[in-house]
Structure formats: C-alpha cells, structure tokens
Amino acid sequence: MPKRNVVIGFLGTQLDSAKPSKREGSRWDSWRPTVGLCQHEDFLIDRYELLYDSRYESLAEEVMADMRQVSPETEVVGRVLGIQRPWDFEDVYGNLYDYLQQLRCDISECEYYAHITTGTHVAQICLFILTESGHLPGKLIQTAPPRGRSIGASRGAKTVIDLDLSKYDRLATRFSREQEEAQDLLKSGIATRNAAFNALIEQIEIVALRSRAPILITGATGAGKSRLASQIYSLRSDRAGVEGDFVEVNCATLRGDGAMSALFGHKKGSFTGAQADRAGLLREAHGGVLFLDEIGELGLDEQAMLLRALEEGKWLPYGSDKPVKSQFQLIAGTNRDLRDAVVEGRFREDLLARINTWTFTLPGLAERREDIGPNLEYELVNLERDTGRAVQFNKEAYGMFLKFAEHPASAWRGNFRDLNAAVTRMSTMAPRGRIREQEVEAEIARLEYAWKRGAKDDADDAGEREFSEVLATVLSEEARAEIDPFDQPQLAYVIEVCRGSRSLSDAGRVLYAVSREKRRVKNDGDRLRKYLAKFGLRFEEL
Numbered sequence: 280m281p282k283r284n285v286v287i288g289f290l291g292t293q294l295d296s297a298k299p300s301k302r303e304g305s306r307w308d309s310w311r312p313t314v315g316l317c318q319h320e321d322f323l324i325d326r327y328e329l330l331y332d333s334r335y336e337s338l339a340e341e342v343m344a345d346m347r348q349v350s351p352e353t354e355v356v357g358r359v360l361g362i363q364r365p366w367d368f369e370d371v372y373g374n375l376y377d378y379l380q381q382l383r384c385d386i387s388e389c390e391y392y393a394h395i396t397t398g399t400h401v402a403q404i405c406l407f408i409l410t411e412s413g414h415l416p417g418k419l420i421q422t423a424p425p426r427g428r429s430i431g432a433s434r435g436a437k438t439v440i441d442l443d444l445s446k447y448d449r450l451a452t453r454f455s456r457e458q459e460e461a462q463d464l465l466k467s468g469i470a471t472r473n474a475a476f477n478a479l480i481e482q483i484e485i486v487a488l489r490s491r492a493p494i495l496i497t498g499a500t501g502a503g504k505s506r507l508a509s510q511i512y513s514l515r516s517d518r519a520g521v522e523g524d525f526v527e528v529n530c531a532t533l534r535g536d537g538a539m540s541a542l543f544g545h546k547k548g549s550f551t552g553a554q555a556d557r558a559g560l561l562r563e564a565h566g567g568v569l570f571l572d573e574i575g576e577l578g579l580d581e582q583a584m585l586l587r588a589l590e591e592g593k594w595l596p597y598g599s600d601k602p603v604k605s606q607f608q609l610i611a612g613t614n615r616d617l618r619d620a621v622v623e624g625r626f627r628e629d630l631l632a633r634i635n636t637w638t639f640t641l642p643g644l645a646e647r648r649e650d651i652g653p654n655l656e657y658e659l660v661n662l663e664r665d666t667g668r669a670v671q672f673n674k675e676a677y678g679m680f681l682k683f684a685e686h687p688a689s690a691w692r693g694n695f696r697d698l699n700a701a702v703t704r705m706s707t708m709a710p711r712g713r714i715r716e717q718e719v720e721a722e723i724a725r726l727e728y729a730w731k732r733g734a735k736d737d738a739d740d741a742g743e744r745e746f747s748e749v750l751a752t753v754l755s756e757e758a759r760a761e762i763d764p765f766d767q768p769q770l771a772y773v774i775e776v777c778r779g780s781r782s783l784s785d786a787g788r789v790l791y792a793v794s795r796e797k798r799r800v801k802n803d804g805d806r807l808r809k810y811l812a813k814f815g816l817r818f819e820e821l
Contacts, residue, residue: 282390283325286420287382288313289398289406290331295342310424310435312396313342317350318434325389326354330378330398333359365399372405379414391417392439458484461518465510469657473647479639486637487511488519493589493609493634495617498641499781501694504612507641508570511610515568523567523607526560531576538581539597543588549598559596561588564607574611574634575620582627589633609634643781644691644698651684654695658702670706672714680705680719687801688788690730701726731792746771753816762814770814773807774821783807783818 295311317324327346331339336359343355360374384391393410395403409415419440461484462477471477486494494511496504505527512525533541540550544559561569571577577585588594589609593602611634620626644651663669672680683689684698691697704725705718749771750759762770773790780786787803788795795801811818 282388284323284392285326285328285389285417286316286324286392286394287328287406287415288316288330288394288396289402290329290335290339290342291397292335292338294397296338297341297345311342311345312422312435313394314345314349315434316394316420316422316437317346317353319437322437324350324353326356328356328358328382330358330360330375332362332365366401368401368405371399371401372408375402375405375409376414379409382415384416386416391415392420393417394420394422396422461488461514464514464517465507467506467510467657469650469653471647471653472649473642476642476647476650479641483507483511483639484514487514490637491608492636493611495635495638496610496612496641497616497638498612498614499643499694500614501696502614502641502643503695504641505570505572508568508572508610508612512568512570515608521567521608523565524563525568525570526564526607527570527572528560529572531573533577533581538578539584542581543584543594543596544599544603545597546599557596561594561607562603562605565605567607568610569607570610570612572612573614575613575615575617575626579625579627582630586627586630586633644694645689645781645785648685648687651698652681654698655681655684655702658699659706662702662706668706668712670709670712670714672719673716676714676716676719679716680714680722683719683723687784689726690785690788692730697726697729749774753821754814758815773810774816777807777811777818777821786818 291312295313297309297311313327313329316322317327329339329343329346339357343357346353346355358378360378362371362374364370393406393415395406397403398406406415407419410417410419421438421440423436423438425435462480465480465484465487471480483494496507498504508527509525512521515521528541530538539545540557540559542560544557544562547554547556571585584594588605592606593604595602617626617631617635621628621631644654659670684691693700701722705714705722708718708721709715746768747759750762750767753774754762759767773786776789777783777786780789782804784804787807791803791806795803808818811821
C-alpha cells in the first residue's frame, strides 16, 4: 500500500494572496504557490499542514478554501504558530521546532515534504534546517511560477529535493572528486596501492574535515608522521577555514627550562638567559595546528601544562602570573606505546585520554611493499625539485632495485628515511642523470650491511639485560622453573628480539638469518610461532 503524502509549508502572505481584479474568477489566473502545489495531477497530497500567523487568519481561510476546491481529496489543516517576530531566527526556529515535536511523524505510513517556497526567508531557512537535521524526516519540495500563460499554468512547476545528495549523479560525482583530491593531498600525490593504508587515509580525511579534537599519529620512526601532520594542516587550510600557522616541534629536543619556555613562553628575567619575553609555540599556533612529534618525550610538568592548555585554552607562561590564551588543534606523534609509558609513570593518563580521541597508526614501509614503487617515483620528483637535477633509473637498474626493495628480506628499518637516503645516494653517484646497475648494486650492499648491523645492535642490547629478568616479565616462577637452564638465555634473547620487531616475520628474519638461506621455503614466522608455543607464548602478547 503506497504511503500517504503529507506537505508542511508556511502561508505566503504575498505570493498566496489572490491579486484583486474586476473580472470574476481572475484569481485562478495568477500563480499562488500553496494552491498551485495542490493542482499537480502527478502529485497527490493527502494532507497539507498550512502554518500561519493568527494575524493572517482571513487570508489563511481563503487559501485553504481554494486548496480544498482544487483538490477535494486533500485534508487541509491550518496550524497557528505563536510566532511574534517573523524575521527573528530564534522566535521562528523555536516555534517551528515545538510544532514538529508534537507532530509525531510516522514514516512507516507517510512521506513528508517541506514546502520551502513560501514564508519569510527566516521561515524557509528554519524549515530547511529542521528537515536537513531529521526533525522533519522528509524531503524538500520547491515550486516556481509558470513560464508563459498556457492553460492551467497557474499551478506552476514543482521540484522535489532529496537531501540524500548521493542520489544526484552530478553532485555525487563532484563530491567524489573532492574526496579523491583531499585523499590525494594527504598522500602527497602518491598513487598508493596498499588497501589498508588507503582505508586509513579515507578515515583521516573525514576526521580532518569534521573534527577539531586532538589527533594522535603513531608509528615507527620514519613512517611519515610529520609529513602526514603537515598534509592534514594543508587540507584543513583549504577546506575547513583554518587560518593560523602550522607549528611543528620534536619534543625529544626539548629539555629542562628550555622545554617549558619553548612550548609555553616565558617572561623576561624568569631564568638565566631570559633576556626578553617569549610567546611560545602554543601561542604561535593560535588559530592553526600544533604538531608535537615524539610527545612521549615531554616531561611530566610540561604534560600537565599541555593538558590545561587543551582543556581551558589558557596557561601561565614560565615566570608569569598572568595567563595567556590560544586556540589550536593538536596533532601528536609518537613511536612509543603511550599506554606502557602511563604504567611506568612517564606519561600522564589524563593527558593520554585527552589526546587519543582519534588515533591512527601508520604502517612502516616493510608493511606496504606494494607502495615502494610509487614512493620511489615521488622521491625522484622531490629530488629534482630540491636540486634542479633530473635523475632517472635505466630499465634494468629500476627492475633490480624494485625487486630488492619489495623482497620480504628487505627490512627497511628506517622506513621512508631509508628510501629517501638510498635515492639521494644513487642519484648523486649517477652519471649524466641515469642510475645504472652499478649504483643499485652498491646501494643494496650498503642497505643490507646497515640493516644487519642494526639487527646485531638490537640483539646486543637484549643480551645486556639479565635473561632471568626478561623471562620474569612473561612467565610465572613455576613456568620458569620448568625450563632448562640451557634454554633460558636463548628464550630471553628471542623475547627481546620479538619486542623490538614490528611483526612475527620481521623477528623471524633476524633470528633465522643464517639457516633461512639454506631453506627453499623461508617460513620464518611459522618457525618462530612454533618455538614460542613450546613455552606457551604468543608474539602478540610480547
């Protein structure tokens, strides 16, 4: 059974009024939006709720009588709203809101339409807003005067506007294009192929344009946190009306009085060397975006000050008793697990709760091997822009480097910093702007040596800790007692390597670096999983 059509609209005190004429019946020759809407044979109105001011009672009665005459099947209901000031937004919105609250729409039985052609501009805007917000769960309908003077032209034209803009092909295409452009900006124009990373960028694009809450970006060193923060700022500047600056600081470089001064400013003479007032980075970021990279390195005092600045928008500069104010959006970056830092007492739990409304973890380059090719092209373009020297690979060299770069054994411990450095070195040594196999072979050897050295350093660091202390963090005393003394140092070493690795496979490549080369099938992750299972352990728990 089809739903009943219910239209809600304001009386048009000018447009709905029949123009005076000596000729009887001439009022039917003029276009009156409310009456005309009831004359459309392809749009049957079951009920029309006509909203009006009590001062226009006689006009309302006349219009409703004409509506019933042209459409006898329509139930015409007059509703007097208590609007005292028809051009006052608060008065109109409040009365219209109260009316819709008592209307109790039944969307299972009725289709609702808001007629936005009549009424004051304020009334039209308020009706639009309440429809768009879902307080009136329906569509907009708009009428327009007829073209020419053809028979029956007094009914004019009508257009139904569905607020679900995805249904409008041209609008949907435009919005889709804008969304693609926003995501392209966040990816620095790189045509990334990794599905998980692209899905992450889609989420970040939505948050960047809709929320001013702090954003926390986590990921390994070199994963691109700083670049992403800068691109979020660019997107917000272009689309969200951000007018302030992008202010960036690496918190690992801030120490002692200098940390407090750099972030929050100071008064002249507040400490040795404070020869003039300083505004501080939070003040410089007013109206813009503040990016605090490695936020986990901040001292507890600075964390307390930052929390107050985020919650109250004000703080006391170092050595001052007069608060200053600043409104900014915070983007924080870290390569640490701040939850562990909270447990260890190095990071405030209340600050973490404040900054992790939106948390995004950037995958490392080794987790996005299909994106190495596009990023390689991006690095070459950047190099030309920065140096003015165009450099390209020859075909064989490009294939050789890409095969090495995408191989699972390539650790990419420094992530995009490793890739950037590799491109810089090969480009510098390339004769006449062409990277050959010789440059690629030398770079592969250099990277492999650096990664193996890094893995050895990690292993040496693990060996410096007492193995019994390591085991005590994951196994009970009873469980440790059942492990042979011969196996305990080895297990402790394995645990430490796992903790320093991004994935089970990465840890396996380090632990089986020699034996894996003798195997036809290099199942490092599976071997490590089985080894840990012997002791009741899982990589994810470590």
